[in-house]
Amino acid sequence: MRAIVCDRAGGPEVLRLVETDPREPGPGEVRVRVHVSGVNPTDWKSRSGTDPGWQQVPDQDGAGVVDAVGEGSGFAPGERVWVWEAAYRRPDGTAQELAVVPADRVVPLPHAASFDLGAALGVPALTAHLALRSADPAPLPLAPGALTGRTVLVAGGAGAVGHATIELAAWAGARVISTVSSAAKAALARAAGAHEVVDYRAEDATARISDLAPDGVDLVVEVNPVANAGLDAEVLAPHGSIAVYATDTPDPLSFPVRPFMTKNLRWRFLLLYTASTAEKDAAVAGVRAAVAAGALRVGEEAGLPLTRFPLERTADAHAAVEGGTVGKVLVDV
Numbered sequence: 001m002r003a004i005v006c007d008r009a010g011g012p013e014v015l016r017l018v019e020t021d022p023r024e025p026g027p028g029e030v031r032v033r034v035h036v037s038g039v040n041p042t043d044w045k046s047r048s049g050t051d052p053g054w055q056q057v058p059d060q061d062g063a064g065v066v067d068a069v070g071e072g073s074g075f076a077p078g079e080r081v082w083v084w085e086a087a088y089r090r091p092d093g094t095a096q097e098l099a100v101v102p103a104d105r106v107v108p109l110p111h112a113a114s115f116d117l118g119a120a121l122g123v124p125a126l127t128a129h130l131a132l133r134s135a136d137p138a139p140l141p142l143a144p145g146a147l148t149g150r151t152v153l154v155a156g157g158a159g160a161v162g163h164a165t166i167e168l169a170a171w172a173g174a175r176v177i178s179t180v181s182s183a184a185k186a187a188l189a190r191a192a193g194a195h196e197v198v199d200y201r202a203e204d205a206t207a208r209i210s211d212l213a214p215d216g217v218d219l220v221v222e223v224n225p226v227a228n229a230g231l232d233a234e235v236l237a238p239h240g241s242i243a244v245y246a247t248d249t250p251d252p253l254s255f256p257v258r259p260f261m262t263k264n265l266r267w268r269f270l271l272l273y274t275a276s277t278a279e280k281d282a283a284v285a286g287v288r289a290a291v292a293a294g295a296l297r298v299g300e301e302a303g304l305p306l307t308r309f310p311l312e313r314t315a316d317a318h319a320a321v322e323g324g325t326v327g328k329v330l331v332d333v
Helices: 041-049 115-120 122-132 160-171 183-192 205-212 225-235 258-262 277-292 311-322
Strands: 002-005 016-019 029-039 061-069 080-083 098-102 106-108 151-155 175-180 196-199 217-222 236-244 266-269 306-310 328-332
Touching (some): 002 311, 029 080, 029 115, 115 122, 122 160, 122 277, 151 160, 160 217, 196 205, 217 225, 311 328
Parallel strands (some): 151 217, 175 196
Antiparallel strands (some): 029 098, 061 080
16 A cells, blocks of 8 residues: 655655555554545644654544454444544554554544545644633533633634634634634635634734624634734633634743733643543544534635645645645645
């Protein structure tokens, strides 16, 4: 079978296409014939950061059809599935024709859902779910009505996580405001379902959000805390929360503490990979329900443009994500 591998840290050039023998699934494992692999920022960051210590197939997310199963997997050959965290602390990512994955990282994919959607779930959608539930006392799956009465501010609504956050929040009943940096990205955030969109380069974002939510927003899902800490303090309602899932800069986060104390605001920093099992289980259940309801979509008309590469150009796919390509980058396996 064909697979993309790397055995050292570095730029996209360390990825190479090889022919290799597929591995048989062991107990509790599923072998998936991957149709589409999804590329995330953590994929190129992991590839460039440290030597893997083994021959690594990259990419956490993907979608395809079950090819073979190990004892006790709970799946059967022929089932359509999506995969998440395939390569986390493991050599078997989704940039290969046959990927062996632990069964608890494999999720049924309805026939009405495309493999493109399945490959775009994983890291973005599960991270979005973690963020939307970050202020709740217990990890529970999102459902219609779960966020009714809440106002959610999504920073960077045109990104993959921002897109999933808008869709999940709107499906769960929240009022969604999103900030973007251009008119084109504003169109994408609206297509995803944002009720209000603020272009922070064209207007005073703090003033505009305050006008839209005079009582304050309940939750900020934040992609750039260094730039936005002051705005977040201004627009959050008392006892509101900020869920941070990324940062655009290595600069340290610094802000005046008093405004956050006065409102009793909370920060929550998130990384899917190291989240608790209970939070991950709730996120998978919530995302699975949203997919079944048709609430999660991909494509430009849905606010998430797709950029595609064939398997042999996986290095170009990684470079595209690293270069900030808007939307979702997919690899056709």
